[in-house]
Amino acid sequence: MTEAINQENAILEVKEWKEALPGQSADEVVIALSPAFGTQLKKSIIEIDLGTILKELCAGIEEEGMKPRFIKVFNSTDLAIIASQGSRLSGSGICVGMQSRGTTVIHQRDLVPLDNLELFPQAPLYDEKIYRKIGRNAAKYAKGENPEPVEILNDYMVPSKYLIKSTLMHFKEGEMMDKSKKAMDMEVVF
Amino acid sequence: MKRSKRFEKLEQMPINKDGFAYEWEEVGLVCMESPFDPKPSLKIENGVIVEMDGKERKDFDSLDKFIADYGIDVSYAEEAMAMDSLEIARMLVDIHVPREKIVKICCASSPAKVTEIMNHLNVVEMMMAQMKMRARKRPANQAHATNLDDNPVLLCADAAEEATRGFAELETTCALARYAPLNAIALMLGAQTGRAGTLNQCSMEEATELELGMRGFTSYAETLSVYGTETVLIDGGDTAYSKAFLASAYASRGIKIRFTSGTGSEVLMGSAEGRSMLYLEVRCLFLTKACGVQGIQNGSINAIPLVAALPNGFRAMAAECLIASMLNIEVASGNDTAFTHSDFRRGSKLMMQFMPGTDFVTSGYGGIPNFDNVFAGSNEDCDDYDDWYTLQRDMKVDGGIVPVKEEDALAARNKAARIIQCVFAELGLPEITDEEVEAATYAYSYKDMPPRNKAEDMKAATTMMDKGTNGFDIVRILYENGFEEVAHRLMEMLKQRVIGDYLHTSAIFDEEFRVISAVNDRNDYMGPGTGYRLSDERWARLKEKYSALKPKDI
Numbered sequence: 001m002t003e004a005i006n007q008e009n010a011i012l013e014v015k016e017w018k019e020a021l022p023g024q025s026a027d028e029v030v031i032a033l034s035p036a037f038g039t040q041l042k043k044s045i046i047e048i049d050l051g052t053i054l055k056e057l058c059a060g061i062e063e064e065g066m067k068p069r070f071i072k073v074f075n076s077t078d079l080a081i082i083a084s085q086g087s088r089l090s091g092s093g094i095c096v097g098m099q100s101r102g103t104t105v106i107h108q109r110d111l112v113p114l115d116n117l118e119l120f121p122q123a124p125l126y127d128e129k130i131y132r133k134i135g136r137n138a139a140k141y142a143k144g145e146n147p148e149p150v151e152i153l154n155d156y157m158v159p160s161k162y163l164i165k166s167t168l169m170h171f172k173e174g175e176m177m178d179k180s181k182k183a184m185d186m187e188v189v190f
Numbered sequence: 191m192k193r194s195k196r197f198e199k200l201e202q203m204p205i206n207k208d209g210f211a212y213e214w215e216e217v218g219l220v221c222m223e224s225p226f227d228p229k230p231s232l233k234i235e236n237g238v239i240v241e242m243d244g245k246e247r248k249d250f251d252s253l254d255k256f257i258a259d260y261g262i263d264v265s266y267a268e269e270a271m272a273m274d275s276l277e278i279a280r281m282l283v284d285i286h287v288p289r290e291k292i293v294k295i296c297c298a299s300s301p302a303k304v305t306e307i308m309n310h311l312n313v314v315e316m317m318m319a320q321m322k323m324r325a326r327k328r329p330a331n332q333a334h335a336t337n338l339d340d341n342p343v344l345l346c347a348d349a350a351e352e353a354t355r356g357f358a359e360l361e362t363t364c365a366l367a368r369y370a371p372l373n374a375i376a377l378m379l380g381a382q383t384g385r386a387g388t389l390n391q392c393s394m395e396e397a398t399e400l401e402l403g404m405r406g407f408t409s410y411a412e413t414l415s416v417y418g419t420e421t422v423l424i425d426g427g428d429t430a431y432s433k434a435f436l437a438s439a440y441a442s443r444g445i446k447i448r449f450t451s452g453t454g455s456e457v458l459m460g461s462a463e464g465r466s467m468l469y470l471e472v473r474c475l476f477l478t479k480a481c482g483v484q485g486i487q488n489g490s491i492n493a494i495p496l497v498a499a500l501p502n503g504f505r506a507m508a509a510e511c512l513i514a515s516m517l518n519i520e521v522a523s524g525n526d527t528a529f530t531h532s533d534f535r536r537g538s539k540l541m542m543q544f545m546p547g548t549d550f551v552t553s554g555y556g557g558i559p560n561f562d563n564v565f566a567g568s569n570e571d572c573d574d575y576d577d578w579y580t581l582q583r584d585m586k587v588d589g590g591i592v593p594v595k596e597e598d599a600l601a602a603r604n605k606a607a608r609i610i611q612c613v614f615a616e617l618g619l620p621e622i623t624d625e626e627v628e629a630a631t632y633a634y635s636y637k638d639m640p641p642r643n644k645a646e647d648m649k650a651a652t653t654m655m656d657k658g659t660n661g662f663d664i665v666r667i668l669y670e671n672g673f674e675e676v677a678h679r680l681m682e683m684l685k686q687r688v689i690g691d692y693l694h695t696s697a698i699f700d701e702e703f704r705v706i707s708a709v710n711d712r713n714d715y716m717g718p719g720t721g722y723r724l725s726d727e728r729w730a731r732l733k734e735k736y737s738a739l740k741p742k743d744i
Contacts, residue, residue, distance in 0.1 A: 077460055078425050113427060114395035116367055122566070146645045152338045152365040156528040156560045156567020157207075163495040164209045167458055171217070174460035 012051030013189040014038030020071045020183040023091030028069045029061050029135075029142050030095040032086025033186065035074050035176035037100045041169060044102035045123045045162055051190050056128045057096060060135020066092070066142050068135075070188050074181035077173040080114045083107035085183055092142035096134060101169045102126055106138050117141055118149050124162050125153040204531035211499045218462025218470070221453065221497060221506035223309050227469045230303035232271045234264050243302040251420040253473065256430035257301065261480030266298035275303065279310035282319035282516075285717030289322055296516040297479070301472040304516070308468060308509040313542060316508040321546035322715040323515035325708035326696035327722045329547030330358035331590025332522060334554040335377060336564035337636040340369040342614070342647070343607050343622050344639050346376040346383075347630040350606035351599045352557040353384025355575070356591045358698040359522075361412065361554055363393040365564050368648040370394045371655050372619070374407040375664065376610055382679040383606040387699030389446065389692075393565075396436060403445045406661020409683050410446035412487050412522065412553070416477050417451065418470030421461040434481040444687025446697060448485030448520060449478045453506050454493030467497060471510045479517050484695045486514045487553040489524020489543070492566075498529050498539075508542045515548070520696035520708070526554030528567030536569050537577075544581070544589050547722065549696045551589050559635045582732045588724055592731045604631040609673055616667040617659060619650045 014037065023030070031054065038050050058068045071089060073082040083097025083105045093109035094117075102123030105116045118137065120126060133150045140147040200206065213220040233241035239258035240247045250258065278295060281287040296304055311319065333352040337344050349360050362377045364370050374392035381388040392402050393413040402408045416433055417423045423430070433449070440447045451474035453467035462470060471488065478486050489507050490497045497503045507524060514521040523543040530536050543551050555578075556568030563571065570578065579593045607630040611622040620643065629639050661684050668677035682703050686692055692699065697707035715721030724732065 076425060078427075081425070081427065112395060112397050115398060118366065146649055148643075148645050149366050152564075154338055154561055154564070154566065156563060157531060159492075159495040159527070159566060160208050160498075160529050160531065162209075163458070163493070164211050164499055167219075167460075167496055170458070170460045 012038050012042060012049065012054065014070075014072070015187045015189070016072070017185045017187045020089050020185045022089050023069060025067070025091040027065070027142070028067050028091040029138050030069050030071055030086040030090035031057055032082050032095050032097045032183070033070065033072045034077060034079070034082055034099040034173050035072070035178070036172045037072065037098065038188070040172050040176055041100035044100070045165055045169060046102070048102065048128070050100065052128060053098070053102065053131050054188060055190060056131035057135040060132040060137075061139045064136055064139030064143065066139040070186040071183050072186045073183045074176070074178045077170060077177050079103055079105055080116075083116070084111070084113035087111070089183060094138050094142040096138045100173060101166055104131070104134055106134065106141065108141065120150075122153060122155065122158050123166075124158050125155055204533070205535060207531040208529075208535075209495065209499050213500055216464055218457040218464055218467065219500065220466050221500050221502040222305070222466050222468040222509065223502070224466035224469070226464045227305060227466050228302045230271065230275070230300050230306055232262070232267050232300045232303075234267055237264055239264060239267075243300050253418075253420045253423065253430055253477065257473065257476045257480050259480075261476040262300065263294075263298040266294060270295045270298035271300065271303060275306040276310050278307050279315075282307070282311065282323070283315045285322075288716060289713060292323065292516055293518045296513070297518065301469065301476050304513055305466070305469045305472050308513065311509070313505050313508055316505070316512050317542055317546045320508070320512045320515060320543070320548065321721065322713070323512060324546070324548055324713050325515060325518055325520055326549050326698075326706065327711045327713045328706060329588055329590055329722065330550055330698050331356075331555060332359040332361060332550045332553055333357040333557040334526065334563055334565055334568055335360055335362050335380070335557055336365070337558060337562045338365055338564065339636040339639065339641070340365050340373060340644070340647075341630075341636055341639045341642060342372045342376040343610055343626045343630040344633055344636060345373060346380040346606045346610040347603035347633070348558055349377045349380025349390070350384035350602040351594075353381045353388040354594050354599060354602045355557070356385065357388065357555070357557070358590065359389040359391070359410065359550065361391050361393060363564050366644065366648065367394065367398070368651060369644075370398050370402060371407065371651045372647060374402045375613065378407055378409075378680070379609050379613060379664075379676070380606045382676050382683065383609055384602045386679045386682070386701045387703050389698065400436070400439055403440060404443055405659070406684050408445070409686075411440055412448050413450050414447060415450045415455075416474045417456055417459065418465075418473035418477075419456045419461050419463050421463070422456050422459045425459065425461070430477060430480070433477075437481050437483050441693060444690050444693065446692055447483060448487055448522060449474070449481070449483050450487040450491060451475070451478070452488045452491040452493055452524065453510055454490055454497040458493045458496055468506045468509055472513055475510070475514055475517055475519065478519060483519075484693065485520030485522065485549070487522040487524070488514060489553070491524055491527055491553070494524065494527045494529040504539055504542060507539075511543060511548055518695065518708070520549045522550035522553035523548040525552040525569045526565070528560060528569060540569060545585065545587060547588065555591075562635045579732075580735070583735060586724060586729065586732075588722070588728065588732060593734045593736065595736065600631055607631055609668065609676060612671050612673065613664055613667055616671065617654055617663070619654065620646050
């Protein structure tokens with residue numbers, strides 16, 4: 001059984017630690033964050049605390065006996081590029097890429113950037129439970145397993161409700177983008 | 191304030207669940223007529239463009255340079271640029287000015303010039319111009335077929351029903367990327383079962399999509415995205431040259447392609463350089479032209495909820511589709527993305543392309559329930575068929591599809607499901623049971639299908655690709671297992687790549703595999719009595735309403 005994580009305890013602080021180098025440990029799953037994640041933007045598009053989301057991802061990864069490693073990508077706001085960089089830095093070759101709005105992808109090192117193992121494009125539909133499942137599946141891929149994919153959620157009215165907010169959040173990511181800055185290992189304090 | 195009961199009720203109406211915003215010109219949150227758009231200019235020295243839209247050649251970014259060097263007919267540019275934009279706008283709605291004359295002017299103009307022409311037109315004038323400027327005389331339509339579970343049996347049956355309804359092109363994609371080869375094959379089998387000559391595509395990451403085409407599992411591609419600012423194009427890992435190269439890769443294998451663009455995509459991706467959405471879209475259209483690509487999918491597409499949130503949204507989208515036609519490019523004119531809670535509003539948006547007709551009135555009518563649409567929902571879905579048919583009947587307009595009888599749809603669905611069952615068995619893919627065939631024949635959505643083991647399906651798809659399976663293998667399987675007719679159709683689709691005639695602008699096939707394109711079915715509209723007119727035979731099919739009262743019934 002997994003215990004629910006209390007949202008109020010998940011106050012997030014994301015600090016740059018050192019330049020990210022390719023991981024040597026086969027049991028690590030990289031979580032690659034977008035430029036404004038946890039710094040300029042603290043909540044997802046549906047106001048879930050980003051700390052809560054990261055805790056759920058980590059819990060999912062750890063339940064499968066693997067270790068999360070946080071990096072941040074600065075030279076792109078494009079989720080495909082962020083995740084593909086993360087997967088190439090990941091010791092296991094597996095990366096969960098995330099934008100601040102909550103859009104998420106599971107990526108693998110040998111895939112081209114726009115390909116993926118599983119994509120979660122409709123951020124407004126994902127609750128904490130989904131993020132834990134994403135973490136769990138990422139860890140399973142890292143162990144070489146072929147897991148049943150996380151369920152696909154779809155609501156075709158999501159864009160008409162959220163696209164403007166999503167655009168404004170993306171502006172924030174763009175403001176923090178730095179083309180010349182390399183990916184950094186991050187220290188995440190909950 | 192004491193509330194008005196009428197205002198309270200109005201607030202609850204579907205339209206007020208949509209998002210709306212005011213313009214913000216500085217960041218490019220503006221559809222058209224932005225004060226920050228450049229003023230038109232072209233200066234040519236020794237056949238080379240040295241200034242375009244107020245920017246000198248030394249200041250060109252890579253997109254400007256590509257457009258200036260390959261996208262504009264400099265031999266006529268001085269005459270075209272010297273013409274008053276208002277005068278050109280009037281020529282667009284003047285039935286005595288032939289389409290060719292306007293194409294010549296626009297292909298020799300700068301992007302800002304073409305944008306300026308649009309600013310003079312209201313929406314009815316744009317619709318009038320669209321009717322005249324569409325490249326192919328006969329309009330057509332495209333459908334989406336997807337489902338949330340990537341269930342291949344259901345997908346194949348849905349494709350067969352859509353092809354039976356007369357869609358000229360079918361498009362699929364995947365909820366899970368690793369399903370791509372299975373989805374592509376399912377769509378192809380369904381398409382040729384439903385109607386010979388139906389084109390099919392599987393929208394995926396570019397390398398995968400190209401490989402599916404090269405294997406013979408798809409016959410065209412559409413989602414080669416281009417953007418109107420260098421920043422966004424490069425952020426997506428592209429340059430103008432990489433797109434042109436990809437386009438050539440398809441052409442070299444005899445596979446039809448069009449690019450995809452659309453108003454709002456640049457601002458959505460965070461870098462509009464302070465230009466209007468329409469101006470940036472015009473740059474995309476010139477880039478398409480410069481790459482030598484025959485067509486475009488536009489009309490905002492994914493960014494439509496953003497474009498429609500702003501003033502002039504529908505007008506800008508009508509303008510971008512029209513401009514594609516003015517540049518003699520095939521246009522698959524959007525109407526393929528859910529953007530509003532209001533049926534009134536989505537129907538009105540559709541009418542702007544439905545009534546004049548475009549090469550593809552929608553670039554994806556959802557022939558499935560919208561909740562099963564992995565493209566995040568279309569503007570129309572399978573519950574809207576009778577609305578669509580009735581509007582064709584009401585207005586005597588050809589929206590590209592025809593009514594079908596339930597028994598005919600079921601027969602096509604069942605045959606397609608049995609065909610994919612056979613192909614899966616022969617290719618050594620996970621079994622498709624008789625129960626699944628039966629379910630797919632009668633299904634409404636993925637919820638009616640017995641669940642499949644997705645992990646096993648995806649693993650088998652990868653193994654199949656590793657083995658090098660291609661379109662000919664499937665032709666042979668069908669031929670050896672009693673499905674000769676569909677085998678011949680698939681074989682014909684493969685042969686057409688060698689012939690290459692369907693790479694011409696706006697090409698589709700009829701049921702005899704005859705190409706219908708802007709070359710042999712040229713739009714010659716010059717006012718009443720000219721251009722596309724419904725034949726008696728076609729009209730008889732379009733006005734069919736099975737439930738309608740017949741004089742002999744009384």
